[in-house]
């Protein structure tokens with residue numbers, strides 16, 4: 499197993515990775531996405547691509563884990579004044595999935611904005627393929643991201659995590675992240691079933707890993 503993981507490389511996203519990235523997101527966030535729109539997993543891949551939720555262009559901080567051409571994980575980092583193509587909110591495409599889905603997506607973006615404070619590197623998304631979890635891939639992605647952040651003069655990692663996502667919470671705690679704020683919001687509960695979420699941060703100079 500350890501040998502197998504030695505073949506995993508962490509690199510920047512390329513446009514040809516888009517479908518594999520959307521597949522990882524569709525299966526990793528399946529239960530959350532089902533609260534947004536009722537689609538099969540294959541249809542969800544198209545939904546993520548069509549609506550631009552799976553970001554199609556490379557930029558510094560958009561990172562994937564690959565083993566022999568197969569993508570095993572993805573992480574998207576955002577920061578203030580990042581050199582990043584502007585995300586197009588494809589409202590006409592989203593409307594095809596209905597008003598309720600469109601409203602939920604807008605509320606989700608409002609509740610979980612990807613606008614980090616100055617000097618912070620925000621983990622906007624991290625997901626690992628189900629079959630290769632618990633083998634250190636997310637840890638590798640976060641460690642690689644740390645180097646990217648430091649190179650860009652950023653001193654802190656931030657992220658939001660659903661309090662019920664124990665797996666992700668354990669990962670962040672193990673990396674040394676601390677809870678900065680606990681959030682509860684009726685809209686998030688009603689629309690997305692999120693009862694509570696944490697805003698966590700990690701001083702990059704003091705990371706455990």
Ligand SMILES: CC(C)(COP(=O)(O)OP(=O)(O)OC[C@H]1O[C@@H](n2cnc3c(N)ncnc32)[C@H](O)[C@@H]1OP(=O)(O)O)[C@@H](O)C(=O)NCCC(=O)NCCS
Nearest residue numbers: 526624625626631632633634635636637665666668669672
């Ligand atoms: C959260 C996620 C990214 C972790 O990826 P991963 O590659 O399996 O994580 P790692 O192997 O690097 O695990 C590092 C640590 O995280 C914790 N962890 C990971 N999986 C866990 C599990 N199933 N149960 C409990 N703790 C777990 C452990 O502390 C683990 O260290 P250990 O194996 O030495 O005990 C992955 O489970 C995933 O894609 N989940 C779905 C998407 C998601 O929830 N993303 C986060 C949104 S905020």
